[in-house]
Amino acid sequence: MLCRTPWWSWLWLCLPWLPAQEAPPAPNPATPQTPAPTTTADGKFPRPELGAPAPVPEGAPPHLRLIDRDTLRNHTYWLADDARAGRYTTSKAQQETVKYITAHFQKLGLKPLGDKKGFVQSYPLLRVQLDANTALQFGEHKISANFAVFGAKDDERLSLSGRFAWCGNGSAEQVPPNLGGRLPVVALHKPPPMAGTSGDLQAVQRYRELGKRLRSAGATVGVVCLLADHSSLGNTLNYHGLLPDHPKLRTPNGGGGSGGEGDAVPLFILPAASGRLLLAHLGVSLDQDGAPAGAQTEDKASGKLSLTVKADDKALGSNVVAVLEGKSKKAEAVVFSAHHDHIGQRLDGDAFNGADDNASGTAGLLEIAEAFAKGGDRPERSIVFLSVSGEELGLWGSDWFGEHPTWPLDKIVANVNIDMIGRAGTDPQRIDLQVTPSHLHEKFSTLVREGVQLGKHFGITWSSGDQYYHRSDHYNFAKRGVPVVFFCDGEHPDYHQVGDHPDRLDYAKMEAIARLAFWSGWLAAQQKGRPQELGAQANW
Numbered sequence: 343m344l345c346r347t348p349w350w351s352w353l354w355l356c357l358p359w360l361p362a363q364e365a366p367p368a369p370n371p372a373t374p375q376t377p378a379p380t381t382t383a384d385g386k387f388p389r390p391e392l393g394a395p396a397p398v399p400e401g402a403p404p405h406l407r408l409i410d411r412d413t414l415r416n417h418t419y420w421l422a423d424d425a426r427a428g429r430y431t432t433s434k435a436q437q438e439t440v441k442y443i444t445a446h447f448q449k450l451g452l453k454p455l456g457d458k459k460g461f462v463q464s465y466p467l468l469r470v471q472l473d474a475n476t477a478l479q480f481g482e483h484k485i486s487a488n489f490a491v492f493g494a495k496d497d498e499r500l501s502l503s504g505r506f507a508w509c510g511n512g513s514a515e516q517v518p519p520n521l522g523g524r525l526p527v528v529a530l531h532k533p534p535p536m537a538g539t540s541g542d543l544q545a546v547q548r549y550r551e552l553g554k555r556l557r558s559a560g561a562t563v564g565v566v567c568l569l570a571d572h573s574s575l576g577n578t579l580n581y582h583g584l585l586p587d588h589p590k591l592r593t594p595n596g597g598g599g600s601g602g603e604g605d606a607v608p609l610f611i612l613p614a615a616s617g618r619l620l621l622a623h624l625g626v627s628l629d630q631d632g633a634p635a636g637a638q639t640e641d642k643a644s645g646k647l648s649l650t651v652k653a654d655d656k657a658l659g660s661n662v663v664a665v666l667e668g669k670s671k672k673a674e675a676v677v678f679s680a681h682h683d684h685i686g687q688r689l690d691g692d693a694f695n696g697a698d699d700n701a702s703g704t705a706g707l708l709e710i711a712e713a714f715a716k717g718g719d720r721p722e723r724s725i726v727f728l729s730v731s732g733e734e735l736g737l738w739g740s741d742w743f744g745e746h747p748t749w750p751l752d753k754i755v756a757n758v759n760i761d762m763i764g765r766a767g768t769d770p771q772r773i774d775l776q777v778t779p780s781h782l783h784e785k786f787s788t789l790v791r792e793g794v795q796l797g798k799h800f801g802i803t804w805s806s807g808d809q810y811y812h813r814s815d816h817y818n819f820a821k822r823g824v825p826v827v828f829f830c831d832g833e834h835p836d837y838h839q840v841g842d843h844p845d846r847l848d849y850a851k852m853e854a855i856a857r858l859a860f861w862s863g864w865l866a867a868q869q870k871g872r873p874q875e876l877g878a879q880a881n882w
Contacts, residue, residue: 343762343810343833343837386423387419387843389415393850395412395853396854399800403860403861404717405713405714405864406857408709409709409853410709411849411852413709414706414709414849415844418705418844418847422701422843424693427587428686428693430588431738434587436660439682440462440660440662440682443461444461446712447461451715453666455663455665456748461662462662463663463748464661465593465658465661465742466594466655466657466659467591467593467658467659467732468592468596468655468657469590469591469655469657470584470591470651470652470653472585472651473650475648475650476586476648476649478610478645478646479645480619480643480644483616483619488613488615488616489585489610489612489613489616489689490585491585491609491611491651492583492584492603493550493602493603493606494651496602497651497653499650500562501646501649503645504524504644505524505642505644506525506527506620508638509526510529511528511529512530514555519559519560520559521561522562524561525647527564527566528556528564529567530570531569531632533545533573534573534575538574541573541578542578544574545573548575550603553609554605557605563607563608564607564610565609565610565647567614567616567618567620567621569614570614571613576689577688577839579689580688585687591657591732593738594655610649612689613689621634623643623645624639624640625638625640625643626638659731659732659739660739661731661739661743662727662728662729663727663729664711665726665727666727667720668721668723668724669722670722672723672724675725676721676723676725676754676757676863677726677728677749677758677819677824678710678728678757678758678760679728679740680706680728680759681703681729681740681815682701682704683733684696684701685838693840695844697764697846698834699762702762702764702852703762706763706855706859707729707760709856710727710859711727714860721868724867725867730743730815737814737818740815740817744821754824756824757819757820757825757826758827759819759829760856761828763830763856764848764852765836765846765847766851766852767803772803773851773855774803774805775797775803775805775830775831776805776806776830777805777807777829777830778807778809778811778828779827779828780882781878781880781881781882782808782879783811784877784878785826786877788825788874788876789827790827791876793829793858793862797858799858800857801854805832807828807832825872827862
């Protein structure tokens with residue numbers, strides 16, 4: 343789920359949750375699960391027992407039986423596997439995800455609704471990326487993966503061979519003068535004292551100040567050994583830095599490129615493991631806490647740093663779009679949407695798996711598509727399945743679809759968007775779910791009201807998700823006049839962290855929420871009239 347300001351700041355703002363508005367008394371059919379925080383011996387995430395699927399509620403479409411927790415888990419585990427490397431937009435792993443979703447839609451016999459009679463809809467992006475020759479060499483080691491570059495210009499090109507110069511923690515007292523022709527090395531051991539947004543701001547400021555200090559000492563580049571790579575010092579590089587197969591991206595009308603840091607030198611940043619190798623090459627010892635404990639003892643230690651940054655307009659973002667044609671009103675459609683991309687992997691190689699955000703919603707979309715295609719009678723209206731990318735960077739894929747709809751926009755009667763549905767509260771006896779536009783919102787509609795009413799069949803406790811109204815892909819339908827409903831579990835401690843693992847999701851609750859989403863869209867597709875805007879109301 344998008345939780346950041348525009349792309350050029352590369353930060354996110356986490357807004358407070360609102361109190362629950364309603365607590366339906368119906369029992370929750372979900373089977374409780376205990377999240378497991380570790381991987382198995384083979385490095386895979388464990389799979390706890392799920393129990394049998396819940397019975398389909400009385401009066402529900404029979405299609406719901408095909409939405410089951412086991413298949414939801416199978417999709418989620420594939421999407422959130424370490425092999426997907428965090429599914430960063432335009433990356434190889436994200437393109438693998440596009441192929442996976444396309445294959446699923448093809449298998450279901452859905453009709454393609456992308457470009458050139460295919461399933462994929464592409465949109466243009468401008469890209470600033472590292473060239474494959476970017477690397478640091480010293481001794482017997484060549485670091486050409488698992489690193490980050492901070493503060494480089496869009497056209498940065500440099501190659502520097504020479505001796506390393508130890509600069510301690512990069513403070514004014516420890517950075518020596520006359521660094522021209524040298525490779526300055528800084529070790530950062532103590533992370534910013536704060537986490538989250540405040541920690542990211544502190545980390546960025548620390549990198550900027552270091553780059554300026556090294557330039558004032560005559561350096562043209564800096565090497566940083568990030569001995570606390572699990573902190574904000576490492577996480578913020580996914581938004582402010584360049585990593586291999588993790589460029590900075592923008593839309594053609596999105597403003598300037600990365601631009602560098604002006605009066606600062608670019609920093610080549612190593613994770614803890616390779617940073618310790620470099621410090622050993624310099625003869626810098628570490629204490630029992632892993633912090634540098636002395637000066638450089640290998641005065642002739644040398645190396646070579648090659649750094650090339652290039653900008654181009656050759657990148658393409660990718661949506662996957664398919665349709666199941668309806669019956670009597672097949673010219674009109676209900677759109678189900680979910681984003682399949684996430685934020686990539688940390689410089690140490692640990693993936694931001696994005697299991698809840700948004701492998702969970704994507705798994706729900708795939709199951710909903712299967713239920714419509716194989717579960718029974720087709721609805722009266724057509725159903726469009728839209729799997730978008732670029733959500734984390736600015737809702738790009740859904741905005742492109744809105745500007746270049748492959749189904750007439752005036753014929754889209756509703757959008758049902760699901761983003762983060764895997765961790766809907768910690769109470770095993772109920773499902774805590776947020777929805778927007780809530781009854782307090784001016785865009786509250788019959789689509790939302792009926793969805794909330796259906797929630798009683800699943801034991802759902804509702805609260806307002808209006809803080810997310812502008813922050814996920816439904817917004818690009820809402821701003822074009824389409825009634826929307828957005829189901830989301832809200833933020834949690836693993837949100838946009840490497841701990842968002844698939845073994846921490848509650849697949850029984852996911853089953854209920856995906857079924858609710860199906861049912862909500864089914865009603866909109868079956869009803870005689872379109873969903874109607876109600877405006878703000880006193881209650882649900």
